[in-house]
Amino acid sequence: MTIRLALVGLGKIARDQHLPAIEQTEGVRLTAIASRHAGHPDLPSYPEIDALLAAEEAEAITLCTPPQGRHAQARAAIAAGRHVMLEKPPGATVTEVQDLARQAKAAGVTLFATWHSREAAAVDAARDWLATRPIRHVRITWKEDVRHWHPGQEWIWQAGGLGVFDPGINALSIATAILPAPLFVTAAELSFPSNRAAPIAARVAMECGGAPVEAEFDWRQTGPQTWDIEVETENGTLRLSHGGSRLHLDGVEQMAAPDREYARLYARFADLIRAGQSDVDLAPLQLVADAFLLANRHQVEAFEE
Ligand code: NAP
Numbered sequence: 109m110t111i112r113l114a115l116v117g118l119g120k121i122a123r124d125q126h127l128p129a130i131e132q133t134e135g136v137r138l139t140a141i142a143s144r145h146a147g148h149p150d151l152p153s154y155p156e157i158d159a160l161l162a163a164e165e166a167e168a169i170t171l172c173t174p175p176q177g178r179h180a181q182a183r184a185a186i187a188a189g190r191h192v193m194l195e196k197p198p199g200a201t202v203t204e205v206q207d208l209a210r211q212a213k214a215a216g217v218t219l220f221a222t223w224h225s226r227e228a229a230a231v232d233a234a235r236d237w238l239a240t241r242p243i244r245h246v247r248i249t250w251k252e253d254v255r256h257w258h259p260g261q262e263w264i265w266q267a268g269g270l271g272v273f274d275p276g277i278n279a280l281s282i283a284t285a286i287l288p289a290p291l292f293v294t295a296a297e298l299s300f301p302s303n304r305a306a307p308i309a310a311r312v313a314m315e316c317g318g319a320p321v322e323a324e325f326d327w328r329q330t331g332p333q334t335w336d337i338e339v340e341t342e343n344g345t346l347r348l349s350h351g352g353s354r355l356h357l358d359g360v361e362q363m364a365a366p367d368r369e370y371a372r373l374y375a376r377f378a379d380l381i382r383a384g385q386s387d388v389d390l391a392p393l394q395l396v397a398d399a400f401l402l403a404n405r406h407q408v409e410a411f412e413e
Pocket of ligand 1: 122142172173174224274
């Protein structure tokens with residue numbers, strides 16, 4: 109049976125990734141949109157989710173809105189008996205997503221908290237290679253130009269918008285998927301622009317099975333962008349680069365495959381719905397929350413677009 113799907117929040121990621129991926133996914137059909145300032149030329153479009161839920165019978169809802177406010181939207185969808193897919197980060201707090209997981213279970217619907225970077229081409233191979241190798245040291249370097257990737261996105265700088273952890277959580281989603289032991293935060297330094305409520309840069313120290321993990325996130329990077337994770341083990345060094353799509357082992361490239369992250373997410377969402385299951389892993393969001401809990405805070409130069 110084809111799953112009818114409605115999308116809420118027609119912004120950058122919805123247009124860049126979700127619409128093409130839905131189009132490519134067998135057994136899933138986009139039937140409606142809810143967005144305050146945008147609509148789809150060929151589909152019923154509503155200004156907000158409540159109107160959509162009242163008028164449409166779509167079995168599944170994807171939320172592509174900012175994390176602040178997502179909880180109320182997801183609760184409404186679950187209460188209306190719909191399966192829900194959440195963009196990353198799954199919410200503004202850990203406990204609100206735990207609440208959603210409880211609601212979904214009670215309602216008998218699927219909740220899928222997605223981590224698109226885990227679907228990058230080389231992530232599964234990296235996890236398999238690391239599974240049997242004792243880890244000595246991990247270095248995460250995630251540096252990009254906020255002006256290029258997030259132009260005009262005010263929500264990202266507001267409380268709950270995560271700041272540089274909005275991309276940084278992608279690195280943490282990969283690290284928590286490929287490393288063979290759980291991570292925990294031991295220290296953090298956060299740099300807040302004097303005019304913003306979210307950090308523009310962060311250094312986070314973590315531990316994984318006794319090995320040190322150092323992460324550096326920075327939104328002030330111009331020129332080449334860096335989305336790398338390097339893992340030194342007792343039996344060689346692994347390097348994941350380009351956000352998880354390229355893999356080097358001891359300096360030798362193993363694979364470089366095209367991006368199918370969002371197509372894989374929609375195929376998995378359809379599988380979860382058919383199997384009557386949910387997938388809600390909060391480990392990356394918990395690490396970000398713990399970094400905020402432990403952090404020393406520094407004020408840096410004001411950020412203007
Ligand atoms: P965006 O371009 O700002 O789009 C979000 C859309 O949500 C807006 O266009 C807006 O559409 C709607 N919205 C509803 N309430 C809003 C509010 N209070 N403030 C602002 N917009 C609101 O953001 P995005 O980049 O698509 O990111 C959305 C989510 O996807 C975030 O969780 C982000 O982390 C994730 N994501 C983004 C990227 C990326 O590269 N941009 C990549 C992966 C994941 P209306 O005004 O029409 O309602």
